[in-house]
Amino acid sequence: MKKHIAVMAGDGIGPEIVGQALRVLDAAARKFNHEFSTEHVLIGGIAIDETGSPLPEATVEACRKADAVLLGAVGGPKWDTIAPEIRPEKGLLGIRKALGLFANLRPARLFPELSGACLLRKDIVDKGLDVMVVRELTGGIYFGKPAGVEVRGGKRTGFNTMIYDEDEIRRIAHIAFKAAMKRRKKVCSVDKANVLDVSRLWREVVIEVSKEYPEVSLSHMYVDNAAMQLVRDPSQFDVIVTSNLFGDILSDEAAVITGSIGMLASASLGSEYAGLYEPIHGSAPDIAGQNKANPLATILSVSMMLLHEFDLEKEALCIENAVRKTLQDGFRTGDIMEEGKTLCNTIEITDKVIERL
Ligand SMILES: NC(=O)c1ccc[n+]([C@@H]2O[C@H](COP(=O)([O-])OP(=O)(O)OC[C@H]3O[C@@H](n4cnc5c(N)ncnc54)[C@H](O)[C@@H]3O)[C@@H](O)[C@H]2O)c1
Numbered sequence: 001m002k003k004h005i006a007v008m009a010g011d012g013i014g015p016e017i018v019g020q021a022l023r024v025l026d027a028a029a030r031k032f033n034h035e036f037s038t039e040h041v042l043i044g045g046i047a048i049d050e051t052g053s054p055l056p057e058a059t060v061e062a063c064r065k066a067d068a069v070l071l072g073a074v075g076g077p078k079w080d081t082i083a084p085e086i087r088p089e090k091g092l093l094g095i096r097k098a099l100g101l102f103a104n105l106r107p108a109r110l111f112p113e114l115s116g117a118c119l120l121r122k123d124i125v126d127k128g129l130d131v132m133v134v135r136e137l138t139g140g141i142y143f144g145k146p147a148g149v150e151v152r153g154g155k156r157t158g159f160n161t162m163i164y165d166e167d168e169i170r171r172i173a174h175i176a177f178k179a180a181m182k183r184r185k186k187v188c189s190v191d192k193a194n195v196l197d198v199s200r201l202w203r204e205v206v207i208e209v210s211k212e213y214p215e216v217s218l219s220h221m222y223v224d225n226a227a228m229q230l231v232r233d234p235s236q237f238d239v240i241v242t243s244n245l246f247g248d249i250l251s252d253e254a255a256v257i258t259g260s261i262g263m264l265a266s267a268s269l270g271s272e273y274a275g276l277y278e279p280i281h282g283s284a285p286d287i288a289g290q291n292k293a294n295p296l297a298t299i300l301s302v303s304m305m306l307l308h309e310f311d312l313e314k315e316a317l318c319i320e321n322a323v324r325k326t327l328q329d330g331f332r333t334g335d336i337m338e339e340g341k342t343l344c345n346t347i348e349i350t351d352k353v354i355e356r357l
């Protein structure tokens, strides 16, 4: 198979982890006789530095033409004080919107080998943890208008608008129910319907969509309770479907299930263009440039790309198994380090994965 991948390494640890994930992709291509060409394009802070924009038009064009997109992370303290319209994060929101990537799948799974690195209670961990967070990605409070900061009645006033129409809710609900059909057939819709009107509509529409999936059981939970339940006992969840902001927060929290945020991969999918694959974590400025970052979330994002974008199930599984074997053999980056294990840097742990492919 021949495919072309647009690569946006971005900022901070982005280039380090993406560089390593591409080595794994190369190794998989050689093993299975595929040809994956790559084209590096700019996004985020580095794009601001080089072009003045966090999302240059050339990047959008390259991503729209590509068969898949791989992203590292954007942002960092260097750009924290620049004008809000051109912050690095705007580049990420912009590319999600430009590619129509409304569905963000964030699978929080615990490799049993990392049970010791997981902060949750041992009896809960022993149940096996595997939660899929389905986050709406192109709507809600992230994009609602009006938004801004202005002087109202002599006071500086900040405002955003949380808005969803029924079509936006319906299409993400379908994604969640379809995902559940391939899993344990349970969807928990997370909202704040006791307070927010937009959540009342969310709940109503999710219930309507559920009628098309009689085999899937649907429950509802308020987001504050969901945040607590996720760390108390995540084994009660199969698929969680939720809005953009709640999904952002709950997926970082769900990373606790995996042992580290450096383990959680993601796929952002739409219908018109290819999907975008990225770890859920950020640019980790505190460890950037030190060859310390855990590249496994990005490597697992490549595995998700092979599966979701190219239907290469065997190849995807091979990468996942190589990651598992690396952990089984006791190799760890700092974020998942435990006593008795072998500490590796970013490059060394990737070497171990490639050896085990
Ligand atoms: N998708 C993205 O590009 C994305 C996601 C989240 C945050 N950000 C941006 O990243 C910057 C830093 O944000 P933050 O500090 O809140 O979140 P972060 O995810 O970058 O880091 C949070 C903590 O997790 C650690 N961490 C993250 N990834 C790791 C990895 N692969 N291996 C080991 N440790 C890892 C970091 O060292 C830090 O201690 C901000 O500018 C933020 O806007 C970008």
Ligand SMILES: CC(C)[C@H](C(=O)O)[C@@H](O)C(=O)O
Binding pocket: 075, 089, 092, 093, 248, 280, 282
């Ligand atoms: C960097 C930021 C815009 C982004 C988000 O909030 O969506 C990040 O936190 C994520 O989870 O991908």
Ligand SMILES: [Mg+2]
Binding pocket: 248, 249, 252, 280
């Ligand atoms: Mg986030």
